[in-house]
Amino acid sequence: MKKDYSFWSLFAKGLRHNEGWDPAWRSATPKPSYNVVIVGAGGHGLATAYYLAKDHGIRDIAVIEKGYLGGGNTARNTTIVRSNYLWDEAALLYEHALKLWEGLTEDLNFNVMFSQRGVFNLGHTLQDMRDIERRVNANNLNGIDALVLDAIEVKRRIPILNTSKSARYPVLGASFQPRGGIARHDAVAWGFARAASKYGVDIIENCEVTGMDIADGRISGLETTRGTIRSERVGCVASGHSSVLAKMAGIRMPIESHPLQAFVSESMKPVLDTVVMSNAVHGYASQSDKGELVIGAGIDHATSYTQRGSPHIIEHTAAAIIELFPIFSRVRMNRQWGGIVDTTPDACPIISKTKVKGLYFNCGWGTGGFKATPGSGNVFAHTIAKDEPHPLNKAFSLDRFSTGHLIDEHGAAGVAH
Amino acid sequence: MTDFRIRHPNARVDFRRPLSFSFDGQVYPGYAGDTLASALLGNGVRMLGRSFKYGRPRGIVGAGPEEPNALVQIEAGPLTIPNLKATQVELYEGLIARRTSGWPTLAFDLKSFCGPLSRFMPAGFYYKTFQNQKLWPYFETIIRQAAGYGSAPEEADPETYDHRHRHVQVVIVGGGACGLFAALDLGRSGLNVVLLDEQNEMGGWLLSSPHTSIGGESAEAWLRAILAELQSLPNVAVLTRTSAFALHDMNLLLAVEQLQDHRPLAERSESKPRQRLHRIRADRIILATGAIERPLVFGNNDLPGVLTASALTTYLNRYGVAVGKRVVLQTSNDHVYQGACDLARMGCSVVLADTRSRPNTVWEQRAHSAGVDVRPGYGIAAAHGGRTTHAARLAKLDGEQNTVLAPGPLIECDVVGSSGGLSPTVHLYCHDGGRPLWDESRLAFVAPEMGRAEAGIFCTGAVTGTFGLQAGLEQAQRVTDAVLASLQKSATRKARNLETDEPDSIPARRIFRVPDGKPEGHGKKAFVDFQNDVTAADIHLAVRENYRSIEHIKRYTALGFGTDQGKLSNVNGFAIAADAMGKSIPEVGTTTYRPAYSPVTFGTLAGAHEGDTFEPRRYTAMHAAHVKRDAVFENVGQWLRPQYFLRPGEDRDAAVRRECLAARRTVGIMDASTLGKIDIQGKDVREFLNRIYANAWTQLAPGKCRYGLMLDENGMVMDDGVTACISDRHFLMTTTTGGAARVLTWLENWHQTEWPDLDVYMTSVTDHWATAAVVGPKSREVLAKVCSDIDFAPSAFKFMDWREGTVADVPARVFRISFSGELAFEINVDASYGPHVWEALLEAGAEFGIMPYGTDAMHVLRAEKGFIIVGQDTDGSMTPFDLDMAWAVAMKKPFSFIGKRSLARSDTSAPNRKQLVGLLTEDPTVVLAEGAQIIEQSDLEPPVPMLGHVTSSYFSPELNRSIAMAVVRDGIQRRSEEGRKLGRDAVFAYADGKTHKVKVVSPVFVDPEGARQNA
Amino acid sequence: MREPIPQSPLHAFGLASQARAVDEGCGVWANEIALLGYISLRGNSADPAFVNKVTSVTGVPLPVEPCSFATSGGIKVLWLSPDEWIIVCGGHRLSDILGGLRSGLEGIRSQIADNSGGYTQVLLKGRNALDVLQHASVYDFASLAPGRVVGTTFGKSSVYAHRMDEGFCLLVRRSFADYIWRYLARAAAPYGLGIAALEATGHAGHGVAA
Amino acid sequence: MFVLFCPHCREKREEEEFGYGGEAFRVRPVAPETADDETWGDYLFMRKNPKGWHWELWTHTTGCRKFFVVKRNTATNAIAGSWTLAEGRNVYDAEGGAG
Ligand SMILES: Cc1cc2nc3c(=O)[nH]c(=O)nc-3n(C[C@H](O)[C@H](O)[C@H](O)COP(=O)(O)OP(=O)(O)OC[C@H]3O[C@@H](n4cnc5c(N)ncnc54)[C@H](O)[C@@H]3O)c2cc1C
């Protein structure tokens, strides 16, 4: 792929009043049929298309998006990237993604601003600390960087953190993954869109899938708001809307769609140079390169597709953030929003073939799929191209919900985000 | 220093009350009633900061929440506040403000060197550069240092916050003419009304146009009368300094009231909160939030000294400040004329470029007579200046197309104002899913008058695009009638004179970007969003690069991302994007309006939920007794439990050792009050328990207890505990400390939704009972001393029996159960008597050396016996069989108990699952880490297959060696005898870089026959 | 051996010693009504046998109207749900009521549990009592009429609150009492909090402070 | 944040008083032992999760502790009503178990 973004191109185009820039991606109108159609132009869907084209040589691909590309959860997440998951299946999948992250900017010729500033998962109870120890040891054995820090060391590294013993839930220690961090969410979607488009992938926005043409247990096409599109291979990557698509195919999903909220503060001078997560106190924070604190809130208990949640969740999170960082009490929330997350019973994704031949689902990432974006696209592309799961996503099939082989990341590992 | 004050009587500042304040270290005078912005402008201070990307000088643009530039840091130390808009900071004596941008100094800003390079830093600049992942951290550090406005405090917040939940019939947001008028009518009808406004006084735009006459009265008099009447109505609450920042589902309005920030530091009340969050649930909401004037976009429109025209008017009329003496205004509409006239009358020279070739003739006349030089058909191509504005270059515009016909004159001036029309403040209307409508005749996104009436949301005034005052008041009347009707009431009002002196308005010109005769990107920078340095050219570039959805444009350029959330910039941005794409504005649409309308402190959001009241701490009745004995506490769920009791000279290990040995050798006592206790009664109790628990309850006789395992429907252990049969129809269930509430809800759920026909009721009695576990070989003797009405003889009171009696003169239930494997009794009394009984037991036990012990010792004692702790030795993926507890599962019960079916699934019933075992290290002094991973080989080349993990691990004082419990793949087969035969009993435990060889054994380390507990 | 002396959940705050006569100096007056008898009662309100029996034992007509309570002869019965009540009585009446209910409801679908150790009550009055509740709870307390009881939130915990002519009374679980009192004291601080002396009538609504 | 009418307390209360119980009227197989793994898995985990009208279970946690059902539109958060379990069942059945 030609690397046409560089300091040099900025200079050259700048001299000509920036008039010479090409579209980052082509906006396509739907063709009557495609070899593969991906439903959902979030990070995962676009990454899937990109890897299908790049690794599997399939170029006749459409990515169909009901709104604007990257406008789903990709646009609304707190961008935490880490791979320190407990169970082998999850850890290896997320680590696969993390490795891809580490070369993504160069691969896409698009700076996704992947900032490996490290991720802390705080422990506040003895049980938290046992879980942290367990997870860190598992990570090490899986070749994932992780360490356990005691409260003194945590305080040394994050001086603004409240480690007082008189806190309601004092910080007892933390796990730390140095290679974890954050990335610029929009850039991930745009970077994949641009790279996929260069391979000839059609990106079709403002086109909603409204029905599926299924006969004899195989899929032959999609009904959309922009007409029928034929294809015998369809990958659905619709996060919060996965149940809606599954219903079109007559499949039931072990998914509930809940609002998950986040908010940002006003932009401030740097005060927090890492990512801090606390499950027990329910707050997550990092500071973006622009200076605003990016804070993840809790999940609404009730399901909803409204992309907005209840304010008491935000209030609780603000309280948690002050409990962790008392100096933020006078800092102000600038904007608050919600996304619709597709939660599964075991807090692990579904990357799977279905009963319908040619129909594949990649969903159930819930509160934490952004970090998996390149990895998820990569293994899903494999699954679609080969009609066979990649070894890394074998365990994430739908049949685990009848065999009982759940990969329960709820239990010990800090799941959310 | 020049004085820009015009001390006229209509000003809302009190010229008899001078104040002094400082900005960036320089002291200035001001007056009570000033904002920091008006006071600075009154002193001729123009430049307040530098721009985010290019370091360009920036000054005040607006006069309210729309301000994008003038972000200041107020005060220092723990009271400091970052990023306040100078236009919203009320002045008080001694106020200290500092700039938040401009480094190293405001006058000399390093970033300004980027200015000339700006053409190489267009929108999307970052994405196209810094592509080396190794070097990126260095670039990133530089980028981060350059970004950000104010600074967070460095200390915890000394002030407090609270919430207030209000439930009202009507809440009215906005105390401008329309909101006030609505409040009056609704208040008179006796409704329960809250009227709020974010400003320090009610009046809205009327405060900026005091000469306007309403029904023959001056606006000022009209206002005074309404406010006086509102104050007299007990059913109307009027809240000033209260900003509604969010509207949520079902008419929940969130507003934050400022209670302290406007007061001098010394006058702030210690007992009152700084800010209060009002959570207002209203039957009806009236949004009378007005409109904010948007500027026009033109070259160098970001110079200090370029403001919105209405801001100039507000500074003049409301604050008595003429921002400049030589004013050039440009407009697309009629709104500016009043202000232009006012400025001229107050002695300013005013040139007014009306982009329309035919202005409103009435206004034109009025302007002429006030001395305003009106230039029809002209716009401002560019402002000139540096740290302030010196001149404006006009351009003759085409009457139809937004193009330049001819260059116009360069007019020297010291201030420029522009008006591109009013943008209704539709934010709240849109927060819970409402969409604003584009009104082409008013060139505005408006909220409809009937809002979403079916949901109880109504709108009136400028927010609906009704920009005329008289029309607004008439509308307010209509809307109140509709609100009243919807509440089955009607207005009782006499006809009144609402006539104003406004001329009929004529349409505005559809212009957003004033042309300068050059292609976009070639001329002077024309800013759309000041805070994020987004120019018109950036928007064009985004469109060229196919970022054509308005959301992409926003995200690519950062349009509307700032602390002003695009109040001035968004509509201009949408329009410029529409033009660039050849689309109409409604086709382009708006970005999503989200809370907060104005930023709100985390402290306010948290309210009282910080410090001591962050989350409940639950205490047992004996808590004081534990504190007295130097207990160190552990959080278990919300409870505080003694973890161990420190004696002088001891560390944790020594204390735990002492406590354990007491329980094993003589007698210990533990506060077990936190265990959940659920009283269950009814004739179907046994059947109910049979369904809920894995084991069987049909045979348990009164006076007996039994341990039970509770599974979830997925077959995994979710809770455990001992349940006692009080009578055939009465059982007492105990649950884990953390699980109590969940289990009760679980029981109720099954009972209410699935088995309502079962005759059972359950009630939590957790708090009623205080529980003391007396544990150890001497426990029987201790109890005998304080209890004479129970026969403690081993044959009369057996293990797993319970008895009713009197302990230390208090009625008690005594359970002979044991979580330590020792002879033990749990004494339950009414918690009011808990402290008494506790002390009595300690007194009675003194001769045996009784010692209180905490959860640490409890853990060791139970692990020595291989007893599990749900949540520690299990993690939601363990079945009873995995725990080797088949004895606690009655597979033959007729009803398929909860979780049973799941146990039979292919994976759940697989033979080689992870199973609970004991572990012994080769070196008895090594205590494994809890959370150590079990591996087959000691080779550590990743990925290393893992067999399980250590769940519990302690040094056992009784055995004088370490012990551990673990879940290990196929663990049961690996245990001692069998495992040895197969050669699989040796595995390794890995933690923190070290491995230890361990032997897989039975988890029961002490007294496997149970002789002690049965003694 | 020492005499058994009961301790109320708010014992540690030493409220009794701070109590004084209510005056205009404080906007909020509160105190613990300590050490009463509390009986959790469940049963079928559609079963006249149950209703009549309970009424005859307590002497208080069993409130079956949602969110209502009834008082008579120093005994108060609060409706908690369609099949759940709490009976509040002086400590001296506890055992005879418990006994009466147990024998009277023999064979009738019901549950009777002594919960006396599990609860306490906080009386809240004064001109700003309502404000305090509005700070602490999401419930619309302004609309809570005398004679009504609600179960609702209080900060991050919950209470049963009922309104009497003289003010509000919060029924609080023992282990949460410390938190609730601290929360209440914080909410009341801007208005001034006084510890109100309670009339020692032995009445369930005006018990003796401990 | 919702306001839900509790059919037992017979008052409208704020969402914070309630707990969410997920999809209502899920049917536990009467004879779990004879259900195959897939049927049982469906009961355990599969949810309608509709975008639109949804019958759901709530508990009045801080109030009467009763479970009841609510019909709510998950696309708009509009609420059609709340009923006791028994009443709700009738309405639900009359609608043909829609949603
Ligand atoms: C507030 C919040 C914070 C989060 N924080 C983190 C975090 O810190 N770290 C982390 O790893 N993860 C986080 N997540 C989760 C993460 O955002 C998601 O898991 C991830 O972005 C999912 O990506 P996706 O591409 O699958 O989905 P999306 O980006 O949602 O893309 C799915 C797309 O499908 C489209 N679509 C749906 N239905 C149709 C249809 N019928 N026809 C056509 N198109 C359709 C949608 O419009 C959407 O664009 C967070 C999520 C939220 C909401």
Ligand SMILES: NC(=O)c1ccc[n+]([C@@H]2O[C@H](COP(=O)([O-])OP(=O)(O)OC[C@H]3O[C@@H](n4cnc5c(N)ncnc54)[C@H](O)[C@@H]3O)[C@@H](O)[C@H]2O)c1
């Ligand atoms: N020329 C101008 O710039 C301008 C601007 C607005 C209104 N007006 C004119 O003023 C007259 C009265 O109009 P009106 O009553 O509709 O508007 P208004 O602007 O006079 O009043 C609106 C009020 O709402 C308040 N407000 C807005 N959002 C708020 C929030 N979220 N929380 C709390 N307070 C909030 C503002 O502080 C303001 O006081 C009309 O004639 C109108 O055209 C002129």
Ligand SMILES: Cc1cc2nc3c(=O)[nH]c(=O)nc-3n(C[C@H](O)[C@H](O)[C@H](O)COP(=O)(O)O)c2cc1C
């Ligand atoms: C990591 C991250 C940082 C953000 N920072 C800002 C910000 O500084 N200012 C802002 O207005 N919005 C910010 N947003 C929020 C977006 O404006 C927007 O609300 C969010 O992407 C959801 O989209 P929606 O509000 O259009 O539905 C941020 C979002 C994310 C995910």
Ligand SMILES: [Zn+2]
């Ligand atoms: Zn209720």
